[in-house]
Amino acid sequence: MAPFWERTQLWEPTQQLWERTQPVRSGIATAVAAIPGLGAPQRRVMPPFWEPKQPIRAGVAASLAALALIAVLPGRGAEPAQPSPQAQAAQVTTARAEPSKASRGEQRAEAPKPIPAPTAPAVVAPVGGLSRAEMDNAIAIVDVAKRENLPKRAAIVALATALQESHLRNLANPNVPASLGRPNEGVGYDYDSVGLFQQRPNWGSVDQLMDPHESARRFYSALTRIPGWGDYAVTVAAQMVQGSAFPDAYAKWENLATQIADATM
Numbered sequence: 001m002a003p004f005w006e007r008t009q010l011w012e013p014t015q016q017l018w019e020r021t022q023p024v025r026s027g028i029a030t031a032v033a034a035i036p037g038l039g040a041p042q043r044r045v046m047p048p049f050w051e052p053k054q055p056i057r058a059g060v061a062a063s064l065a066a067l068a069l070i071a072v073l074p075g076r077g078a079e080p081a082q083p084s085p086q087a088q089a090a091q092v093t094t095a096r097a098e099p100s101k102a103s104r105g106e107q108r109a110e111a112p113k114p115i116p117a118p119t120a121p122a123v124v125a126p127v128g129g130l131s132r133a134e135m136d137n138a139i140a141i142v143d144v145a146k147r148e149n150l151p152k153r154a155a156i157v158a159l160a161t162a163l164q165e166s167h168l169r170n171l172a173n174p175n176v177p178a179s180l181g182r183p184n185e186g187v188g189y190d191y192d193s194v195g196l197f198q199q200r201p202n203w204g205s206v207d208q209l210m211d212p213h214e215s216a217r218r219f220y221s222a223l224t225r226i227p228g229w230g231d232y233a234v235t236v237a238a239q240m241v242q243g244s245a246f247p248d249a250y251a252k253w254e255n256l257a258t259q260i261a262d263a264t265m
Contacts, residue, residue, distance in 0.1 A: 127263050128256045133185050134168040135260075137196055140212035142264040148220055152261050153230055158219050159257035160250045161238040165198040170210060178206045197242070 126135035138159060145155040162168050171188035172179035179194045180187075193200050195209040197219050208214045222241045223229055229237050235251035244250075 124264050128259050130168065130260075137162070137168045137170060137185075137212050138260045139264055141196070141216040142261060144213055144216040144220060146265065148217070150220060150224070151230065152265050153234075154220060154223060155261045155265060156254065156257045157223060157229075157234050157237045157241075158216060159260050160234050160253040161219065161242060162196045162216075163253035163256060164238070164244075164250050165193075165242070166196050168196060170196055170212060171198070172210070176201075176206060179210060182206065182210045184210065 124135065124139060126132055130138065141158050141162060142155050145152075145158065159168075166188065169185040170183070171186050171194060172182060172184040173188050173190070173192060173194050174180065175189070175192050176194055188194070188198065190198055191200065194206060195215045196212055197203075197209075197215055199209045199215060199218070203209055203218055204214070208218070219241060223237065226232075226237070226240050229240070232240070233251070234254045234257070235248055238244075238250040239247040
């Protein structure tokens with residue numbers, strides 16, 4: 001029967017490694033022999049007691065073979081090769097050119113979308129032969145009706161009234177000197193009346209009455225206090241607010257007032 005170590009699976013690899021490390025072992029022995037005072041290594045004779053202990057010899061041989069294997073493994077302990085400056089520059093250029101990838105299980109955050117600039121409200125073209133300034137005043141009257149959640153009929157009554165009183169022009173009055181210093185589209189001479197609705201001082205201050213929005217708000221406030229105002233004809237409802245000397249004069253403006261309301265509401 002073959003010895004124990006020859007029957008193990010480590011025998012052939014150990015023997016091969018032992019042969020491969022022969023130059024290393026020879027070099028170590030030569031170097032030790034060259035050290036002064038040491039002389040040639042003495043051969044140690046094992047006592048007969050150890051000769052039958054083949055398993056121990058096999059274990060020692062396996063340990064030596066493992067140490068030799070570690071010593072001769074290629075690349076063990078070698079420093080990694082550093083890339084050349086040209087290779088490093090190429091890597092930096094590639095990293096800049098390629099977009100970063102999302103991590104596993106994560107999504108890349110999308111760039112924020114630009115907020116669209118607010119669009120200016122559409123300008124309604126003048127209708128019925130009105131000038132731009134007259135149409136702007138008409139739009140101011142309609143805007144107040146929208147803000148107050150009033151029906152279109154209220155806007156038609158207000159527009160017909162302003163068409164009769166000033167033809168939608170914000171009028172000053174020499175009899176009210178303070179009105180001349182306010183923005184206006186002409187001058188009227190009816191007593192102390194000013195503004196789109198030719199309202200008198202009992203309606204408010206000059207600044208209030210010559211403000212198209214505020215004067216329209218005051219007109220609507222008076223109109224909606226009339227019980228059943230929406231059931232009256234346009235000219236009747238306007239007359240109940242204005243108390244004009246020509247109560248039927250508002251009727252001729254109803255069609256144009258309706259055209260304006262249809263274009264702006």
